[in-house]
Amino acid sequence: MNTKTILIVDDEPRTRQGLKKTLDAWADGKYQIFTAANGEEAIGLMQKQKVHILITDIRMPEITGLQLLKMAKEQNIFPVMIVISAYSEFEYAQEALRLGVINYLLKPISKKALIEAVEDALQAVEKQERAGMMEKVVDKKLVDASTQNPLDRGPIREAMDYINKNIKNELTQKEVADHVHLNPSYLSVLFKEHVKLNFSEYVTRRRIQRAKELLITTNFPINDIAEESGYKTAKYFIKIFKELEGMTPSAYRKNQQ
Structure with missing residues (x-):
């Protein structure tokens, strides 16, 4: 079973559920969509379950979105990453790009922008998988x-x-x-x-x-x-x-x- 998994991390329940609802309707059962209320919960889930796409808020208490991305990398967890933020500070975007984030979305996020970002991320996942596959067979x-x-x-x-x-x-x-x-x-x-x-x-x-x-x-x-x-x-x-x-x-x- 090769179902792709998407994880949404946001400490605001309404935002978290809203994003999940949008993606559930769009995915129509083709993808598994999980949510986590904070960075610790997200890391725990990623250790147990392969996550292909990680969508995380930047501003969260205790573990910020950027810290979460660093922690994932340190543990050799490499999902395709999208960050969301209510703040348009340039340094956040810069740091996110340095960490390999492929998309940076500002709140309030339109359904269209979210779905487009996830579709781009899925293409990136497929590209990564193809590269990994070729590495396995290469002589x-x-x-x-x-x-x-x-x-x-x-x-x-x-x-x-x-x-x-x-x-x-x-x-x-x-x-x-x-x-x-x-x-x-x-x-x-x-x-x-x-x-x-x-x-x-x-x-x-x-x-x-x-x-x-x-x-x-x-x-x-x-x-x-x-x-x-x-x-x-x-x-x-x-x-x-x-x-x-x-x-x-x-x-x-x-x-x-």
């Missing part, structure tokens, strides 16, 4: 291969692009060499020199990277993922995946979830 050797930049790497860059585009298909060194108009054995030498991986290892790593992306982002059966990654049989795909990742594709998928 350091492939990143290094892409960032190496020798002067005469035109045909090698072209060969890598061709492999990446055709990863679902059977790929031979001869086919790729023909595509970039090089002799296969010369391509082999150049490839190893520039990419720091031999041809077949690069192809295997690209196939497994593709498989990892599909395992995390789709519910495709393992057979389909094997095929999409360029493997004729699921059995051989599972064997290669396990050699490279130390676990089966099913275990990898379960781990990431």
Whole structure:
């Protein structure tokens, strides 16, 4: 279940309930919306429950909104943050921006402004999640291969692009060499020199990277993922995946979830 969670923190009950009511009507059950009356209650809730979007008042007794944001960061809690305030003092806005707040709303908040701010925040959450996902699947050797930049790497860059585009298909060194108009054995030498991986290892790593992306982002059966990654049989795909990742594709998928 990947329901996004929104937490509203405000010490004024009317404001707190008003914001919740607006968001409940807008969310129509798609998101979980919680409230907290103060910073302490908010931190307690965030420790127990993943909060994707935090909407907090700045002026609160005991723990201010800005202190709450600092405390969350110190505890490695990183929701997308929106602050609200009845005060338009510039230093509050400046400090909030330094802490990574994406929106600063002034009271009284219109329903439209609140909903727009939350919609922007949801986009930011999705962007963060995509980045986190790519970090999980990234293969350091492939990143290094892409960032190496020798002067005469035109045909090698072209060969890598061709492999990446055709990863679902059977790929031979001869086919790729023909595509970039090089002799296969010369391509082999150049490839190893520039990419720091031999041809077949690069192809295997690209196939497994593709498989990892599909395992995390789709519910495709393992057979389909094997095929999409360029493997004729699921059995051989599972064997290669396990050699490279130390676990089966099913275990990898379960781990990431």
